[in-house]
Amino acid sequence: MEYRRLGKAGIKVSELSFGSWLTFGNQLDVENVKACMREAFNHGVNFFDNAEAYANGLSESLMGMALKEYRRTDLVISTKIFWGGNGPNDRGLSRKHLLEGTWNSLKRLQLDYVDLIFCHRPDPDTPIEETVLAMDYIIRNGLAMYWGTSEWSAEQIEAAFEAAEKLNCIPPTMEQPQYNMFVREKVEKEFKPLYEKYGLGLTTWSPLASGILTGKYNDGIPEDSRLAKFSRLAENMKEKGLLSDENIEKVRKLSAIAKDLDATMAQLALAWLLKNQNVSTVITGASRVEQVKDNMKAVEIKEKLSDEIMEEIEKILNNKPE
Template sequence: MSKIKINNTDLKITRINLGGNVFGWTLDETRSFEILDKFIEKGGNFIDTADTYPWWVNGTGGLSETIIGKWIKSRGNRQDLVVATKVGSETNEHTSDISRKHILQSVDESLQRLQTDHIDLYYTHFDDEKTPVEETLSAYDEIIKAGKVRYIAASNVSPERLTASFEAAEKNNFPKYVALQPHYNLIERAKYENDYLPLVEKYNLSVFPYWSLAAGFLTGKYRSEADFKKSVRGAGAKKYLNEKGFAVLDTLDKVSAKHGTSQAAVALAWLLAQPHIGAPIASATNQNQLETLFVATKLDLDKEDLDLLDKASK
């Protein structure tokens, strides 16, 4: 499978970023290993998790990193992977925190759970909006120089604080964010395209969208509230059951039928066709879902398809 390089790095990734939020939640360790094995077998190498996944199960998280770490150790394949994790998340036990103290403690805990000596891409998961950006970047500088982290990235950071971070990095010779992980998909476009895209272009960031399938809504399986029982995550799609949501689904139905593929594959292919998108983040709980992710990377949407999807989703 072909790979691309994350901007301003030497990290080469496949164009699907496997989401680790389901490991330890809807997938136990055995089934997580099966998905991870199949992902690698099909050519994938880019895995995304966080220090607090899945905190909504046990209040603190860490299960996802632990499972991935056990898998990496058992397979002996660390050198073949690009592993991304995050710091600063809010849990039942603490609010978001990107202070120096929290970062230095959290990175060591993540390394221990992942059973590795370095993290390839380390995200500011949530901004606490109070720690000076200089303090956060200084801590990142420290752990990069120690060899614990290779590159840093940002997720839920406001445009203003993101800009301030780049200005502080330039002024103080601190490391700069190389990637952005925004909430972006076919039905959630405005915030990213209006507020973040200009910064992505200005700072040459690679973009790895989360909730690429809008909590499963863009798979087409949730068309009424009665459908929510199909998954423990189903209720997350409730807000999309409106005129716009149904218009997007109708268009996905048409385009997927034209290409003889699934609505999910089309939704991911649309993301992959957008400027600056490196690899959408998507999880899989079975082999069919995993296959869909790889189908999307090979699906070539034409101008007519893209225009139809663009019109329905704006």
């Protein structure tokens, strides 16, 4: 396992990390959460990702129970604040919700601090100055070590940096965007100036495009699959064109490359992401210990991806941002 700096920050995160979205509390109980986290940690994972919105807070509670097995300094723990409830001040990036959301997350996680805290989405109803000042307070008061954004545009991130400089506040360190073989525009094009100008780090999510890049949807949607269980997710992916015949055909061709490398399609998709040095860590997810084991093998497959193989993959994908 390689440990990469989070952008220009001194903290290091495992190149593969483990997240709780859709699984903790929905598919996994506390014993299975512990088993999956233990397997990931034993493979070198030190970064575990969460959010106040996941399973309405239950995800954080389950992770909090599991964290008791570890030495705190060995872990990098994150949460994300935006959707905390249904009240008028239970969501968004106001100073009130950022602080209350952080306090509530820490209670559920049973921690004094998280290492990373993210603004889970941009908030058009809150001035960027208010958000930056609140995040600065959270960092300076030891509730978190570093703050960042998730699914913000380059323009919005730039505004946060400018506000931080104007207000003499601690600027963001990282962004958490969706990134996979089919979703590339932000990471490879839009954010490119931010890596050089600010040293922005990336903790990327949805590396397998909700399972499409595992190859399990090549012949339809299996009844026991995530897309079958989360129909709204399947509808959303169809609307965005991710679950298209063209993409399924690409996965079939990529699966042949994976087979030649003695890898699964999922391992190839993860390894491809790890070749991008602007990516600090790739957040994986799993509902079984066996999936964790399989995902971790991607670090070995990464070493097999020569320039020639990467070019072959690029020809199949045919979607590199201009």
